[in-house]
Amino acid sequence: MQLHQLGRNAQLSARGATRSGRVSRAARTVVRADAGSKPTVLVSEKLGAAGIDMLKKTANVDASYGLSPEELKAKVALSDALIVRSATKVTREVFEASKGRLKVVGRAGVGIDNVDLVAATECGCLVVNAPTANTIAAAEHGIALLCAMARNVAQADASMKMGKWDRNTYVGTSLTGKTVAIIGFGKVGSEVARRAKGLGCKVIAYDPFASAEMAKAIGVTLMPLDDCLAQGDFFSLHMPLLPTTKNLFNDEVFAKIKKGARIINVARGGVIDEAALARALDAGQVSQAALDVWADEPPKWEGHPLVNRPDVVCTPHLGASTTEAQEDVAIEIVDAVVDALMGKLSANAVNAPMVPAEVLKELQPFIALAEGLGKAAVSLTGEGAFTDMSVIYQTPRGDDLDTRLLRANVLKGVLEGTTTAMVNLVNADLLAKKRGINVAEVTESGTGNDVLSGMGIKIQTTNTKFSGALDKGAISLQGSVRNGIPFLTRIGSFDVEVALEGSLLLIRQIDQPGLVAAVATKLANEKINISFMSVGRTGAGQEAIMACGIDSPPSAATVSEISKLNGIQEALMFIETQN
Ligand SMILES: NC(=O)c1ccc[n+]([C@@H]2O[C@H](COP(=O)([O-])OP(=O)(O)OC[C@H]3O[C@@H](n4cnc5c(N)ncnc54)[C@H](O)[C@@H]3O)[C@@H](O)[C@H]2O)c1
Ligand SMILES: O=C(O)[C@H](O)COP(=O)(O)O
Numbered sequence: 001m002q003l004h005q006l007g008r009n010a011q012l013s014a015r016g017a018t019r020s021g022r023v024s025r026a027a028r029t030v031v032r033a034d035a036g037s038k039p040t041v042l043v044s045e046k047l048g049a050a051g052i053d054m055l056k057k058t059a060n061v062d063a064s065y066g067l068s069p070e071e072l073k074a075k076v077a078l079s080d081a082l083i084v085r086s087a088t089k090v091t092r093e094v095f096e097a098s099k100g101r102l103k104v105v106g107r108a109g110v111g112i113d114n115v116d117l118v119a120a121t122e123c124g125c126l127v128v129n130a131p132t133a134n135t136i137a138a139a140e141h142g143i144a145l146l147c148a149m150a151r152n153v154a155q156a157d158a159s160m161k162m163g164k165w166d167r168n169t170y171v172g173t174s175l176t177g178k179t180v181a182i183i184g185f186g187k188v189g190s191e192v193a194r195r196a197k198g199l200g201c202k203v204i205a206y207d208p209f210a211s212a213e214m215a216k217a218i219g220v221t222l223m224p225l226d227d228c229l230a231q232g233d234f235f236s237l238h239m240p241l242l243p244t245t246k247n248l249f250n251d252e253v254f255a256k257i258k259k260g261a262r263i264i265n266v267a268r269g270g271v272i273d274e275a276a277l278a279r280a281l282d283a284g285q286v287s288q289a290a291l292d293v294w295a296d297e298p299p300k301w302e303g304h305p306l307v308n309r310p311d312v313v314c315t316p317h318l319g320a321s322t323t324e325a326q327e328d329v330a331i332e333i334v335d336a337v338v339d340a341l342m343g344k345l346s347a348n349a350v351n352a353p354m355v356p357a358e359v360l361k362e363l364q365p366f367i368a369l370a371e372g373l374g375k376a377a378v379s380l381t382g383e384g385a386f387t388d389m390s391v392i393y394q395t396p397r398g399d400d401l402d403t404r405l406l407r408a409n410v411l412k413g414v415l416e417g418t419t420t421a422m423v424n425l426v427n428a429d430l431l432a433k434k435r436g437i438n439v440a441e442v443t444e445s446g447t448g449n450d451v452l453s454g455m456g457i458k459i460q461t462t463n464t465k466f467s468g469a470l471d472k473g474a475i476s477l478q479g480s481v482r483n484g485i486p487f488l489t490r491i492g493s494f495d496v497e498v499a500l501e502g503s504l505l506l507i508r509q510i511d512q513p514g515l516v517a518a519v520a521t522k523l524a525n526e527k528i529n530i531s532f533m534s535v536g537r538t539g540a541g542q543e544a545i546m547a548c549g550i551d552s553p554p555s556a557a558t559v560s561e562i563s564k565l566n567g568i569q570e571a572l573m574f575i576e577t578q579n
Contacts, residue, residue, distance in 0.1 A: 039080035039103075039341050044072060044088045047108055051330025055083075058338050073097035081337050085109055086317065087297065092119035100124070106337035108329050109134055109320055110187075111268060112350050113241040121351045124427040126340050128348040130332035132187065137325035139191030141318060142236055142266045145290035146196070149262060150175055150234075154313045173262075176200030181232030183248075184239030184267060185210040185222065192236050193220045204228055207239070229256040234264065241268035249273065254280035260287040266319040269294035278305035287311065292319050352426040359402045362451045369479050369486035370406045372500040373457045374413025376488065379574045380475050382463035388438050389414070392456035392478075394446035401451065403441055410457060411439065454480040454489065466572040468492050468508035468545045494536035494545040502531070503553045507562065508569045511537045511544040515567050519546065522562050526554050543569075 041059040043052065044067055055061050064075060069089070076082055076098040083106040084090060090105055095116065100123065105115055107129040120127045148154055151172035159166050180196040182189045185207035193203045203220045206228040215222045228235075235257070239245045249263070250273040263286055265272055274295050280286040290313040291306065297317055299307055306312045320329065336348040346352075370391075377389075391410050395401045408428035415431050416423045423431055432439055446453035456478040462470060469475045471492045478490035479500055486500040498504065505523075509515055520530060529551040537544030553573060554562075563571035 040078060041081040041083060041337065041341075042075050042079040043083045044075075045083075045085040045108070046326075047083060047085075047333070048327040048330030050327045051108075051334040054331065054334045055338070059341070069093070076102050080104070081106060081341055083108055083333060083337060084114065085320075086111060086114050088114060090115040090120075092116050095119045095123040095125055098123070098125075104128060104337050104340040106130075106333045106340075107350075108333040110138075111240060113268060113270070115350075117351050121427050121430055124424045126346065126352055126424075126426050127350040128333070128336040128340055128346045129350055130329045130336065131348060133328035133332040134320035134325040135187040135191055137322040138188045138266055138319040139195060140322070141292060141315070142188065142192045142238070142264055143195045143199075145264045145266065145292065145313060145315070146175070146180070146234060146236065147199075149264065149288050149290040149313050155310055175234075178202070178233040179204060179231050180234045180236055181205065181228040182220070183207070183225070183228065183235060183237050184245075185215060185220070186238060188266070189236070189238035190214070190218060190220075192238065194218055196234075196236075201234075204231055225253075226256060229253060230258065232258065232261055234262045237263070237265045237267045237271055239267055239271060241270045245271045247271070247273040247276075249277065251276045251279065254285050257285065259285055262286065262288045262290075264290045266292040269297065269299075275305050278309070281306075281309065281311055289313070291315070293317055349426075360405065363402075363405050365450075365481045365484055366406060366452050366455065366486075367409050369455055369481050369500065370409035371413040372486045373455060373477050373479050373488075374410040374415075375417065376413075376500065376504075376574070377457045377459050377469075377475055377477050378414045378417065380464050380466050380469045380477075380572070381459060381461060382465055384463055385436065386459050386461040386463070387436055388440070388460040390440040390442055390458045390460075392442045392444060392458070393452055394444045394454040394456075395452050396446050396448070397451055398445070399443055401443060406455070407439060407441060411437075450481075452480075454478055456490070466506055466508070466570060468494065468506065468570065488547065491536070491545050491547065494538070496534040496536045496545060496547040498532045498534045498547040498549050501549075503550045504574055505546075505548040505550055505554070505559070505562075506572045506574070507546040507548070508571075509544050509546060510567045510569070511535075511539075511541050512567050515565065516546065518565050519548065519562055519568075522558055522565070523548075523550060523554055526558050528552055528554050528558075 039059045041055055041061055043061060043063045045065060052061060052063065067075065073094055076094055079102060081104040082102060085108050095102065102125050105120060105125060105127045107115060110129060110131050112127060112129055115127055117127060152170035156170040178201050180201045180203050182193050182203060182205040185205040189205065193205065196203050197219055205215055205220050205222050206225045207222065210222060212222050248271050254276055277286065277289060288311050292315045301307055307314055336346050340346045391407055393401055393403060405425060408425040411428040411432050412423040458474040458476045460474050462473055464470055464475050469492045476492055477488060479486055479488050488496055488498050488500045490496065507519065523530060530548050531551055532549035535544055535546045559571055559573045562568060
């Protein structure tokens, strides 16, 4: 006869949902600011006033600009969200320093190369960006640099301000009829293309992932990089900084371009090898460059290979800096951060799968079931690790069911009691992988009108604290939702019907008269009320499982006494902390 008492998971109950709050549990799968109090949002770089005003309606705003890395680390420990632009380096140390408090990082702009996404994901912190609001501003700046460079505007201006009237040195080059090669044909690249065409340029582009049809629709020919390099008179760079694009424009690439071509970069400094560009300019292979972005920002002026050259036009990362764009970016990022803090899944999430609102709505009732099944199943495992588990979905939807949210919540239930990490949609799969847990998903045909008629979980182990939960060599549970409440419907090979919330007492017994009353008496002696009871048996007088929902957990002594009752084979108390 086995007897186990599982302790209450204080951490979980401390942030538990109320019955009426169950609807919001899915939402809080993603992020969760402390309920009841306003979240604190640290804004570490200048953000448009409209965004700050919006933010103040829902959050305590700490606008602290120019923080040192140490100051930033101290502040994130007191912040639920952080909003940055490109200057704040959100490193692993920053995430670790937040000690789990930081739920969301909002990048008020597009490029997220200043945010350590791996660390964010590992820490369960959602990263959102503002992908659209500065597109036009960046494209306009690209065109401004193209024109300024072609007509030596900056150099001529500087010369006049030195009292010179020099009409010979600054003779420019015409744009009309020239070929502009766009490298990175995304949002900004395609807007630059439209504008360059308006200036009478022929536009070609290289982007390994862009759609040729979309390019064709705006009169742009997509072609391989080498063809672009051979044909472009002007190169306008618009790809993100990634390991695959770092130093993409290097000695080898500069050697392939048409002699005397010009280059504009409003993407990221790191996509150009700056020393190689300086060599190409020295050799006349590139005749001019116009750069908004730099490998290090701000660049180290002294001895910098590019900043001080007359054939390079420089701006200090101004692409997104128009009044209009900054207002729009601020609104776009504040919307995304506030939504995320309120638990809504964000369309601007960078490190979490997007779950569309309609999918979220229909899965909502099953979120608590998924988490509860995961938690219950792992509570039944014995000492030691397990490696394989499966989640079973009974659904009329077949393979079309979007299971990511459900899987994440099963994993939340499985992992959260055994790790200090907050498990959510952002990091659930990663944390399971790190723990060496393989998750298989199985879809079975379901009945009824709901998206799911039931869910199951199997942990492939016979190492259990309650052998009644074993079925065919695995700890096996099934559940479903009844009137919005998650129910356990099967334990091992026994059908039961008990709400999967609060405290549960599981008993394996030989079916016989008087046992239910005997258990109830033992619990009553401790003034413990039974809220639900369900007995599943293979047949009269045969093996059975009694599942009791109880209002408060009995003492270990009472569970021990129950387990010694005549006919009882094992008893297990566990706290299923849905509430
Ligand atoms: N200077 C600024 O202030 C400023 C403002 C806005 C955007 N940006 C930067 O511009 C870049 C583009 O922004 P976006 O909004 O157009 O992004 P986007 O995601 O819409 O477009 C990027 C494009 O680059 C393509 N790409 C990826 N790898 C590539 C490769 N190896 N070669 C060629 N193309 C590749 C992608 O397929 C995508 O189409 C980002 O780095 C962003 O940070 C800078
Ligand atoms: O990626 C971006 O959105 C731009 O580089 C803008 O950066 P900023 O917000 O620092 O101006």
